[in-house]
Amino acid sequence: LADFEALLEKFRQLAGDVLNLVSLGKKILIVTHIDADGLVSGSVAFGALARRKADVAVRTVPDLDERTIAEIATAPYDFVIFTDLASSLLRELESAMGGRYAVIDHHQIPEGDRDLPQVVNAWRYGIDGGSDACSSSMSYFFAKAVDSSNRDLSYLAVVGALADRQDSGEGRSLTGLNKMAADDAKTAGLLLESKDLLFTGRETRPVHDAVALTSTPYMEGVTGNRDAVLSALIQAGFRVRETGRWRTFSELSEDEKRSLVEVVASMITGGDGAKWLSELVGETYTFPAEDPFTSLRDAREFGTFLNACGRSGATAIGMSVCLGDRGPALAEGMKVLSDYRSNISKALQGLSAEPARLEVRGRLLLVRAEDIVSESLLGPVTSIMSSAPEHKDKVLVARTRANESDFKISSRVGDSFTGDVNLGHLMGEAAQSVGGVGGGHNMAAGAKIPARAADAFFKFVADRLAQ
Numbered sequence: 001l002a003d004f005e006a007l008l009e010k011f012r013q014l015a016g017d018v019l020n021l022v023s024l025g026k027k028i029l030i031v032t033h034i035d036a037d038g039l040v041s042g043s044v045a046f047g048a049l050a051r052r053k054a055d056v057a058v059r060t061v062p063d064l065d066e067r068t069i070a071e072i073a074t075a076p077y078d079f080v081i082f083t084d085l086a087s088s089l090l091r092e093l094e095s096a097m098g099g100r101y102a103v104i105d106h107h108q109i110p111e112g113d114r115d116l117p118q119v120v121n122a123w124r125y126g127i128d129g130g131s132d133a134c135s136s137s138m139s140y141f142f143a144k145a146v147d148s149s150n151r152d153l154s155y156l157a158v159v160g161a162l163a164d165r166q167d168s169g170e171g172r173s174l175t176g177l178n179k180m181a182a183d184d185a186k187t188a189g190l191l192l193e194s195k196d197l198l199f200t201g202r203e204t205r206p207v208h209d210a211v212a213l214t215s216t217p218y219m220e221g222v223t224g225n226r227d228a229v230l231s232a233l234i235q236a237g238f239r240v241r242e243t244g245r246w247r248t249f250s251e252l253s254e255d256e257k258r259s260l261v262e263v264v265a266s267m268i269t270g271g272d273g274a275k276w277l278s279e280l281v282g283e284t285y286t287f288p289a290e291d292p293f294t295s296l297r298d299a300r301e302f303g304t305f306l307n308a309c310g311r312s313g314a315t316a317i318g319m320s321v322c323l324g325d326r327g328p329a330l331a332e333g334m335k336v337l338s339d340y341r342s343n344i345s346k347a348l349q350g351l352s353a354e355p356a357r358l359e360v361r362g363r364l365l366l367v368r369a370e371d372i373v374s375e376s377l378l379g380p381v382t383s384i385m386s387s388a389p390e391h392k393d394k395v396l397v398a399r400t401r402a403n404e405s406d407f408k409i410s411s412r413v414g415d416s417f418t419g420d421v422n423l424g425h426l427m428g429e430a431a432q433s434v435g436g437v438g439g440g441h442n443m444a445a446g447a448k449i450p451a452r453a454a455d456a457f458f459k460f461v462a463d464r465l466a467q
């Protein structure tokens, strides 16, 4: 049973311990992951301590391995807080760092490690870390325990939760600890919630663009079909432009939204129009303090913005924006976002031009993406591919080179996969069987394995799925 009170009590304890270190002038390092949830949770923990005049620094890592741990352990810091990382490497961390660390995380954690005093993990408190708590909401409640004035950071937890696809409540709403953070943001006047059509880029993209970019749900004949959408809208007499610029979805009147739905529904092939509509309507999370027409106004788009920064090596830009920079960092980040979008579509095109790279083994779809998809884009590319109708009933496992000797692995469970699989555990066990490391969530997980053991790794996964 979820015990939120015990979790909050643990955060009060941790906050007390850390503030004690701060008052002794100790040097603190925050280490976080590069995805949106990682950037938010790292920024929030960093911001909370910086506001208390702590001697604190933050750094990001694409993933944690023993070499990185060894390097961090010898860096000149007295205490290290890991966010959105480390739950599958706690033994290694413990032996490298002794008691000089804390972990704030929501990834699955080995049963035997749950009670380590240094670790604050959602699962330990009966909270589902795959759907009810992300590192951002965890880190936010840590920040609030450090100082209640950090309530103004609550809206960031919403960004992290949506970016980690935790909108698993009714009508794609937030639940659990994420909802508690969202409620704080609403109370502070920083967040508006309403039911609407969840087109991607609803605040920023031209209407036809937003429709064609939307891949959840995947709309056959529409998703990815920008030009067709535009001409259908024009043919229907839809006002797509205002003097000199494209209109966005968020500007449309209710009547216009209805007629847009009609046009889009008529374009969808091979499906049930009413069904996709019901999947497309959901909870929108809007930040009224952000400028209209920026990517920060809609919480889901804010998450995409941060993922783009993280996956493009621009983590400092993403974190600066989280910490309040709406000038140079935002402008720079917008450029990063548009490059990121085009790199992803190039990667997807590259794969579809070489169908031999896809191999079906029973319910497993194996993708050999080396030399086409870079390590940092493997996660997003895997997500998009697994939502495509032809792959939805599979477990998709993709690989690419991380360096000369290792493969990076990214995996997703398709929406209509029927069967019981816990990918976090499966990736962990499969990686371990070949001398690698892996872990994550039920529906999305990853690993790093020695390249020479790739065949054995895939065989392990395929055999497991065949059971």
Ligand SMILES: [Mn+2]
Pocket (backbone or CB within 6 Å): 037, 038, 084, 106, 134, 135, 164
């Ligand atoms: Mn996360």
